[in-house]
Amino acid sequence: MSKSFTREEVARHAAEEDLWIIIDSAVYDMSRFIDLHPGGVFPILELAGKDATDAFYGLHRQEVLIKYDRYKIGTIANEKPQIEIRQPGAISKVPYAESSAWMGFKSPYFTESHFKFRAAVREIMGGLEADFRELEQTDGKPSDELMQKLGAAGLLACNVGPGPHLRGINIPGGVKADEFDYFHEEFARVVPRGVDDGVIGGFVISIPTILNFAKPHLREKIVPEVFSGKKRICLAISEPGAGSDVANLRTNAKLSADGSHYIVNGTKKWITGGRFAHYFSTAVRTDKGLSMLLIERSEGLETKAIRTSYSPSAGTAYVTFENVKVPVENLLGVENQGFKVILSNFNHERLVMLMGASYAGRIAVEECFKWANQRKVFGKRLIDQPVIRNKLAGMD
Numbered sequence: 191m192s193k194s195f196t197r198e199e200v201a202r203h204a205a206e207e208d209l210w211i212i213i214d215s216a217v218y219d220m221s222r223f224i225d226l227h228p229g230g231v232f233p234i235l236e237l238a239g240k241d242a243t244d245a246f247y248g249l250h251r252q253e254v255l256i257k258y259d260r261y262k263i264g265t266i267a268n269e270k271p272q273i274e275i276r277q278p279g280a281i282s283k284v285p286y287a288e289s290s291a292w293m294g295f296k297s298p299y300f301t302e303s304h305f306k307f308r309a310a311v312r313e314i315m316g317g318l319e320a321d322f323r324e325l326e327q328t329d330g331k332p333s334d335e336l337m338q339k340l341g342a343a344g345l346l347a348c349n350v351g352p353g354p355h356l357r358g359i360n361i362p363g364g365v366k367a368d369e370f371d372y373f374h375e376e377f378a379r380v381v382p383r384g385v386d387d388g389v390i391g392g393f394v395i396s397i398p399t400i401l402n403f404a405k406p407h408l409r410e411k412i413v414p415e416v417f418s419g420k421k422r423i424c425l426a427i428s429e430p431g432a433g434s435d436v437a438n439l440r441t442n443a444k445l446s447a448d449g450s451h452y453i454v455n456g457t458k459k460w461i462t463g464g465r466f467a468h469y470f471s472t473a474v475r476t477d478k479g480l481s482m483l484l485i486e487r488s489e490g491l492e493t494k495a496i497r498t499s500y501s502p503s504a505g506t507a508y509v510t511f512e513n514v515k516v517p518v519e520n521l522l523g524v525e526n527q528g529f530k531v532i533l534s535n536f537n538h539e540r541l542v543m544l545m546g547a548s549y550a551g552r553i554a555v556e557e558c559f560k561w562a563n564q565r566k567v568f569g570k571r572l573i574d575q576p577v578i579r580n581k582l583a584g585m586d
C-alpha cells in the first residue's frame with residue numbers, strides 16, 4: 191500500500207541529499223535522481239520539500255511522470271490527484287484527438303466491428319506502450335519477441351489493410367476478414383511515429399508486392415514468415431540519384447550466362463525498415479525496362495543505418511548491392527514490366543499511409559492542446575493567449 195505523508199513531513203526533506211517534492215498530491219523522493227535530472231540540479235533544489243506541480247507541468251509532458259514512477263514514495267494524506275493520468279490505450283478526451291465516432295457521434299463509416307477492433311487493439315497495444323517508448327530511446331531495433339507478439343495478435347497482417355491475405359488470420363476483436371476495411375486502423379494511435387515505421391511501415395508497403403506478384407511457392411513461404419513476425423521485409427526503390435523519380439533508377443540486374451540468376455549491382459537510399467530486413471523487394475533496371483526482384487539478405491548485400499532526425503526505430507537504411515546473386519524465380523511480376531508493380535503498390539501504400547497520417551494529425555492536435563493548457567508563461571497558460579487559441583482553431 192502507498193505510504194501517506196503530511197505536507198509538513200515533506201517539507202522536512204529539503205536538502206540535496208534528502209530531497210522530496212510533491213506533484214499533484216503524490217510524493218517523489220528526488221535524492222537519488224537529482225544528479226541525473228536532465229534539467230539539472232538547480233530547478234529541483236529550488237522546490238525541495240515543496241509542491242512542484244505547476245513547475246513540473248509547465249516543463250514536462252505527463253509521460254515523464256509515468257516513466258519515472260519508481261521515484262514515487264507515497265501520497266499526501268486526505269488529498270486527491272487533480273490531474274488525470276491517461277491510461278495506456280484509453281480514449282482521449284481532448285477535442286479532435288479521436289475520430290468523432292469514438293467520442294459518441296454517429297458515423298456512417300464506423301460499425302460494431304470497428305468498435306470491437308478498436309477496443310481489442312488498444313488493449314493489446316496499451317500493454318506494449320511502455321516498450322514502444324523505451325524502444326525509441328534506445329538503439330531502436332524492434333525485438334524479434336515484440337514482432338512475434340504483434341504477429342500472433344494478427345496485427346501485422348491487419349496493417350496491410352483489407353484483402354484475401356486476412357483469411358485465416360485471428361483478427362483482434364473477433365472481426366471477420368470480409369468485414370475488415372481501411373477504417374480498422376488503430377496502430378498509429380498508440381505507437382510513436384518512428385517505431386510505427388520500423389515495425390510496420392517498411393513491411394506494409396512491401397508485402398503487397400509478394401501477395402500480388404510473387405510466384406506461388408515464394409508467396410506461401412514468405413507471407414506467413416512475415417505475418418508471424420519471424421522475418422522482416424522492406425521496399426527498396428529510391429536511390430541517391432533517384433528518389434521519387436522512379437524512371438531514373440540505376441541499380442541494375444543482369445542475367446547470368448546460364449540464365450538461372452540475376453546479378454544485382456547498385457545502391458538504394460532512405461529504405462524504411464531496411465536495417466532490420468531479411469527480404470528486400472527491390473526495383474532494378476533490366477535490359478528493356480524496370481523489374482521488381484525479391485532479394486534476400488545474402489552475400490554482397492549490405493545495409494548501413496541512416497541517421498534520421500525523427501527516430502532510429504524506423505530502421506532507415508542505405509543499401510548496397512555488389513554482385514548479389516538472385517534466382518530468376520524471385521522476379522515479381524513480368525520482366526521489364528516492373529513499373530506496373532511499383533505503381534500498383536504505390537496506390538495501396540498511399541491509402542494506408544493516409545489513414546495513419548490522419549491519426550498522426552490527431553495526435554499532433556492533441557499534444558498541442560494539452561501543452562497549451564499546461565504550459566504557463568507571462569503569468570498565464572498558453573491557451574489563455576488569443577494568438578495560441580487562434581492557431582489551434584486553425585489546426586482543426
Ligand code: HEM
Pocket residue numbers: 211213218227228229230233234237242245246249250251254255258261
Ligand atoms: C518527478 C520529478 C521529475 C522528473 C522525473 C523529471 C524529469 C525530467 C526529464 C526526463 C527531463 C528531460 C525533458 C523531458 O523529457 O521532458 C527534464 C527536463 C527538465 N526538468 Fe525535470 N523532472 C522532474 C521534476 C522537475 C522539477 C520539479 C523541475 C522544476 C522546475 C524540473 C525542471 C526541469 C527543467 C528546467 C528541464 C529542462 C527543460 C527544457 O529542456 O526546456 N524538473 N526533467
